[in-house]
Every structure is written in structure tokens, then in C-alpha cells.
Amino acid sequence: MAASAVAYKDRQFLAVIGDEDSVTGLLLAGIGHVTDPPAAQRNFLVVDAKTETSTIEKAFENFTQERKDIAVLLINQHIAERIRHSVDSFADAFPAVLEIPSKDHPYDPEKDSVLKRVRRLFGE
Secondary structure: OHHHHHHHOOOOEEEEEEOHHHHHHHHHOOOOOEOOOOOOOEOEEEOOOOOOHHHHHHHHHHHHHHOOOEEEEEEEHHHHHHHHHHHHHOOOOOOEEEEEOOOOOOOOOOOOHHHHHHHHHOOO
């Protein structure tokens, strides 16, 4: 137990990949963080219709694989659909990847990767 706590003790931030309204709301709630220079990485990505899928995939990989200070990654479900293969294949415990609704796109539990895993676990 102590070994696992030591491995995750530095994971203290939330990250978000979302539309402008979702990211703005979460930043106003206080989740914004920028790492120290020279890298100066943000813990959020604002996605709009012009954002390329490769940019979203790079941010997802950065938050889940490269950064060791992210504990939870929040991603709008309609954006997660654009990189569904990456979201579904991510199976690590940290950071926890949670799909959230947005103002214009309601939450669909049938598409949620976490709920799919729970259903498989219970044999549904």
C-alpha cells in the first residue's frame, strides 16, 4: 500500500480537454495550472470545430502518459468520441479519465468507456 501511495503522491492536479464553456467553467472553479518555465505546460485544452484530431490526441497522451502530476483528466464526451480508440485503450488507474457532458452535447452512458468496463466486469 505504501509503495502505491508513493508512486502517486505527486498527482495533485486536474486536467481538462473540452469545449470553451466547459474549460472556462472549470478554470473559474480553480483548476488552472501552468508548469514552471521553460516548458510552461497548461493542464487544459480548449477544443473547437477547427481543432485537429491529432492535437486532441497529443494532449490526451501528454496528460495521461507524460505528465506525472495529473490525477484526473476530464474530457467532454463528444470530444472523447473523436479519439475513442485512445480513450478506450487507456487502462491505467491514474490519471482517472472521466467523460463529462457539455452544454450542447448531452451525456450518453452507452458511450462512456468507464461504464463499458464496469458492465464487462459484471458480465453484462
